[in-house]
Amino acid sequence: MNDFFYLIPISIVLGLAGLIVFLWTLRNGQYDDLDGASERILYDEDRPRRDAALDPGRDDPKS
C-alpha cells in the first residue's frame, strides 16, 4: 500500500493543472460565445480579422 503513495501528489497536481487551465480559459473569454466558436472555425480566413482587440478580459479599460 505504501508503495503507491506517490500517486497521491501526482493526482493532485494533475487536478490542479486542470483547474488552472479552466481558470485561464475563463479569463481568456473562451466561454463567452460557445455557439459562435464552433461556427467560426469553418470560416477561418488566412488574415486575422481586426477584432483581436475585442477579446474580452484582455481589454475593456472601463470595466
Add this chain to the structure above:
Amino acid sequence: MSCCVPPPAFADVAAGGPNRGPSDNEVRLASRALGEGLRQSDFSVPAVHCGACIRTIETALDAVPGIVSSRVNLSSKRVTVRWRDAGALPPMVRRLVELGYEPVLFSLESAARDTGLAALIRALAVAAFCSMNIMMFSGSVWAGADGPTRDVLHWICAGLTLPALLYSGRVFYASAWAALKARRTNMDVPITVGILLAFALSFYDTVFSGERVYYDAVASLIFFLLIGRTLDHAMRERVRTAVTGLARLAPAGALVLDREAGPAFLPLDEIAPGATIAVPAGERVPLDGDVLEGRSALDKSLLTGESLAEPVGPGQSVPAGALNTTAPLTLRTTADARNSTLSRLVQLLDDAEASRNRYRRIADRAAAWYSPVVHLAALAAFAGWMVVNGNLHDAVTVAIAVLIITCPCALGLAVPMVQVMAARRLFEAGILVKDGSALERLAEVDTVVFDKTGTLTTGLATPIALSGTPETLALAAGLAARSRHPYSLAIAQAFRQDGAEDWQAVADHPGLGVEARLDGHVYRLGRVGWSGPENTGEARSVLSRDGVPLAAFTFEDHLRPNAVQSANALLTNGYRLELLSGDRPALVEKLAARLDMAGSGGLMPQDKLERIVALEAEGRRVLMVGDGLNDTPAMARAHVSMAPATAADIGRNAADYVFLRNDLGAVPQALSIAREAQRLVGQNLLLALLYNAIALPIAVAGLVNPFLAAVAMSASSVVVVLNALRLGWHPLRRRPRPRQAEATA
C-alpha cells in the same frame, strides 16, 4: 438550403423601409466610451443564427468607414461594434437592416461587464476541484483504510478543504456576517455555522486520529451551494433606470431670446414662464409653451404613443418632450421646468414605481422560516444528546450532522435552476426576462392589458386606395417617394411602379404633405383640405392635380403578426384582456371588437395608470404590454410588464420582459413558460422539503455517517436539477408551433 435567407426579416424590411432600428441619437446615447476617441455599441440581433450570419455581418460592418471592429456573439445573439467617434455616426444600424438583421438597442448585460458572475464561477471551480479530490480520498477511507493510512488521508483531505473553505466559501460568510450585523438571520447563517463547525470538529478528529471526518461534506456543501448561488446571481434583480432615462431625455437648457443682455443658453431651472425660447429642428421642446413663430411638425410619440408627426404653427401650444422635426420654432414658455409636461411624467413614473407592492421572491419567503427551524433543530439535537448521553463530542457531532444534512443545497438550487432554464427557453423564443422575480410574478397574472399603437399594431400604416386609376396611384407613389412622412413611405411602397417621372420643385410641407410640378401642373399629395377639397369622405390623404383630386387614400393600422391568434389563445386560457390607448376612441373600439377585448381610447398616461390601479384594487394581477413613454407609468405600476424591443428606451427599461421578435405570440408564450416554471418550482421545493423531512430525524438520531451525508446531499441536489431540466420538455404533448417559429426565424 441556406438558413441565412431570413424571409420574415426581409418582409419586415420591405414593409418598414430603411429607417427601422434605433435612431443615430439613441445609438450614440447607448454607446460607451472606450477612450482614445473610440466608442462601443452593443446590439441585440435576434435574427443571427449560424456561422454564415456571423460572416455576413462582420464582413459588412468591417467595411463601413468609421467602424474599427465588429464581433458577433452567436450564443447571446449580440453584435459588438467599436467605432471611431469623429463627427457622424457610422451607418451601422442601416447596414444591418439592409442585410436583413434588424438590430435592437437592448441587452440584459449593462455597459459594465458582470464581474460578480466571473468571481462566482472561479469560486465554483475551486470548490469543484477540492470536493472531487476529497471524494477520491474519502472513497479510500470508506473502503476500509485504517490506522496511519487513514490519518494520512485525513490530513490530505484537510489540506484540500482549505481552498474551498477560505476562498470559495467567502460568499456565504460575507452574507451571513452582513445579516448578523443587521440583527437578522438568513439562510447563510446556518450554512456558515455548519461549514465552520464541521471543519473545526473534523480537524480536531484528524489531529486526535478520530474515525469520522466531514471534509467531503464541507467541500461538496460549498460546491452545491455555490451552484445555486451562481444561478441565482444570473436571475438577480436589476436596478431599474426608467426614471433617470426619462429625465435624461429632457434638454439641459434652452436658448432664451428675450434677455436684456442678449440671447443666452440658460439651464431650464432658471427660465421662468413667459420667456421666449428657440427650439432648433431635431431637438426636443424643453418647456411647455405657445408657438410665436415658425411652422414645423412635432413628433409627440414620447407623450402619446402616436408615431405620426403633427403640424404646429403660431398660436398653438406645444408640450415639453415633443421632438421638433422639421423647422426651428420660437416659443413663449407657459410653465417652468418643474411643471412642464415631461417633468410631470417623470413624477408620475416615480410615484408608480414607488407604489408598486414590493414583491418578495419565493426563495426569500422560504428562507425566512427555514433558518430559525434549522437553528432550533440543531440546538435541540445538541441539548437532547447532552441530556441523554452526556458526551460533548457526540452531541457536537450530531448537531453538526443536523446542520450539514439540512443545509439548503436542494432548496438553494430549487428556484434558480428552474428560472435559469425558463430564461433560456424564453431567450430561444426571442424574449428577454430581466430577473427571476419577474418570472414568478408573470405566473400569477390573470389580466393582460395591451397598448394599441406600437404594441398590438406595428405603428406602420397600410394604405387603402379609395379612388384612383392605376396610373394616378403610380403617380401618387412616385410623388410619395419624395417625402419622408410615414404615410408617404407607406403609399410609395404599396403602389410602387418603375415609372420615373421628372418631378420638379419638390417641396415637403411639414404636417401638410408634399408638392411638386410635373409637365406644367402642380401636384399635391397630403392631408385633406390642403391638397384638395375638404369633403372627401373618409379619405385621410389625397393626390390632386391643380387642386382637382385624382386619388384618395385611407390608412389602416397594421396589426403585429399573430396579434389575433395571441389574443384568442389568451382568451381561451382564461385571461381577461383589455386595450388601453391614447388613440381616437372610435378606432380603438373597432380594433378591440376585432380582438374580442374591452377597449377604451383617448387615454392620457394618468388614465392608463388609474385603470391599472383600479384593476389591482379588484384583486387582479395585471400584465401590462406597452411600448410608449405614455405607457411607462402603467407598466411600472402593473404587477408585471412587457415591451417590444422597438419600444422607447424608457419603456424597455421599465418593462420586466422585452420581446425581440416582431411577433405578438411572445405574450402567450411567455405566460405559458412562466406558469410551467412556477409549477416546477413548486415541485422542487416539495422535493427539497421531503428530503429534509426524511434526513432530519436520521441526523437527530445520530445515525448519519460522512458517507450517508455526502450521498444524501448530492442525490437531493441532482434530483432537483433534473426536475428543473424538464422545463419545456413534453414527450407526451405535441407542440408543433414553437418549433416552427424557430425554423423560420
